Amino acid sequence: MNKMILVRYSEIHLKGKNRGFFEKILAHNIQEAITKFGAKVSKISGRYVVEGYQDDEESFVIESLKKVFGIYSISPALEIDTNSQSIQDVVTQIHLPLSVSSFKVAVTRADKSFPIHSTEFAAFLGGIILDNNSHVHVDLHKPETIIYVDIRENKKSYIYHEVIRCANGMPIGTSGSGLLLLSGGIDSPVAGYQLARRGMPLHAIHFHSFPYTSDLAKQKVIKLATILSEYTGNITLHMISFTKVQEAIHKYCKDEYMITIMRRIMMRIAEIIAKKNHLKAIITGESLAQVASQTVESITVTNHVVQDLPIFRPLIGLDKDDITVIATKIGTFETSILPYEDCCTVFLPKHPVIKPKLEQVEMEEKKLDIASLLQEALDSEEILETKNFVEMI
Ligand code: ATP
Numbered sequence: 001m002n003k004m005i006l007v008r009y010s011e012i013h014l015k016g017k018n019r020g021f022f023e024k025i026l027a028h029n030i031q032e033a034i035t036k037f038g039a040k041v042s043k044i045s046g047r048y049v050v051e052g053y054q055d056d057e058e059s060f061v062i063e064s065l066k067k068v069f070g071i072y073s074i075s076p077a078l079e080i081d082t083n084s085q086s087i088q089d090v091v092t093q094i095h096l097p098l099s100v101s102s103f104k105v106a107v108t109r110a111d112k113s114f115p116i117h118s119t120e121f122a123a124f125l126g127g128i129i130l131d132n133n134s135h136v137h138v139d140l141h142k143p144e145t146i147i148y149v150d151i152r153e154n155k156k157s158y159i160y161h162e163v164i165r166c167a168n169g170m171p172i173g174t175s176g177s178g179l180l181l182l183s184g185g186i187d188s189p190v191a192g193y194q195l196a197r198r199g200m201p202l203h204a205i206h207f208h209s210f211p212y213t214s215d216l217a218k219q220k221v222i223k224l225a226t227i228l229s230e231y232t233g234n235i236t237l238h239m240i241s242f243t244k245v246q247e248a249i250h251k252y253c254k255d256e257y258m259i260t261i262m263r264r265i266m267m268r269i270a271e272i273i274a275k276k277n278h279l280k281a282i283i284t285g286e287s288l289a290q291v292a293s294q295t296v297e298s299i300t301v302t303n304h305v306v307q308d309l310p311i312f313r314p315l316i317g318l319d320k321d322d323i324t325v326i327a328t329k330i331g332t333f334e335t336s337i338l339p340y341e342d343c344c345t346v347f348l349p350k351h352p353v354i355k356p357k358l359e360q361v362e363m364e365e366k367k368l369d370i371a372s373l374l375q376e377a378l379d380s381e382e383i384l385e386t387k388n389f390v391e392m393i
Pocket residue numbers: 180181182183184185186187188189205206207208283284285286290291293294342343344
């Protein structure tokens with residue numbers, strides 16, 4: 001008898017000929033998440049099995065597995081060699097808590113050579129549980145507890161009662177990588193999470209306005225990236241000084257275009273960094289009409305400067321409330337609301353243009369030496385790796 005965790009995956013079943021590729025990456029990502037517990041992942045038909053951890057670390061292993069994209073659900077289980085006597089022996093040991101009043105036994109028999117039919121065996125095992133637990137009755141339709149007996153092709157059976165839903169999505173690394181524009185706010189970490197959940201490994205780029213913004217603002221962004229990296233694996237964080245850009249726009253351009261031009265320069269820099277690092281997409285946390293720079297007209301004018309890469313805005317149709325729910329679930333919310341200034345709040349105009357016109361924006365930009373501003377910003381790049389910051393979270 002062996003304590004282990006059964007791991008189920010769903011969507012990657014659908015990938016036909018690519019299935020092996022997806023399974024290999026998922027197994028690799030699971031192993032990465034559990035190596036620190038001395039645990040090992042192995043494959044059985046249509047499932048993975050995680051074992052080899054200490055009993056008192058099981059809850060930590062479970063928490064780690066919940067962050068691996070591609071896992072649909074997990075169940076801490078007992079693994080035994082398949083034969084009806086050994087299954088009966090385990091079921092005889094089941095003592096349901098007094099708070100439980102109804103149950104059922106669900107048997108699945110993937111191993112068709114097992115001689116007893118599922119429903120018949122379930123009824124038989126249910127009888128044993130009834131004999132040993134006088135406070136419960138069987139309810140086949142709405143049981144409070146289900147005892148699962150999973151008889152697999154590998155001549156092993158798995159007995160468990162908990163099915164813990166996990167993050168689902170696609171395993172990280174099954175899609176090309178993307179560059180997340182990461183501010184210190186609530187939205188952009190969620191945007192990164194959403195794309196990572198579709199299998200996309202992330203780099204992140206952050207624009208700071210030191211000395212207008214503080215070192216605490218920078219620490220906050222590092223912390224957000226590090227929290228996100230629990231789901232994505234290591235994130236390379238590109239820190240770019242935006243101070244000179246902002247000072248130049250403030251000095252030479254009309255106030256109301258400040259944000260529009262800032263965003264266009266951010267995008268130009270993001271595209272250069274993305275291409276240099278072979279990243280295939282740019283990701284932002286914009287949500288339609290949330291602020292002046294997120295109207296459809298502003299987004300059009302911003303998109304115009306990006307030549308070759310798609311810009312993914314996974315939050316475009318979500319309300320702040322929806323985004324906050326996800327931020328809370330993934331653990332970034334508490335850090336996002338720390339009150340440190342973002343670069344976008346420096347030199348903020350009172351009346352930003354809400355429906356910018358491309359020709360007017362381009363006229364304003366002619367007042368700037370964009371090429372040297374880009375070069376100066378790129379020269380300021382500081383590269384950090386979140387794997388060096390894991391102890392801070
Ligand atoms: P967030 O909550 O993510 O800060 P926001 O609602 O404050 O978003 P904006 O400030 O308009 O919205 O920014 C929109 C998007 O632009 C952000 O979600 C992020 O992707 C990107 N962005 C904004 N500021 C920065 C920055 N300083 N560095 C990197 N990306 C940024």
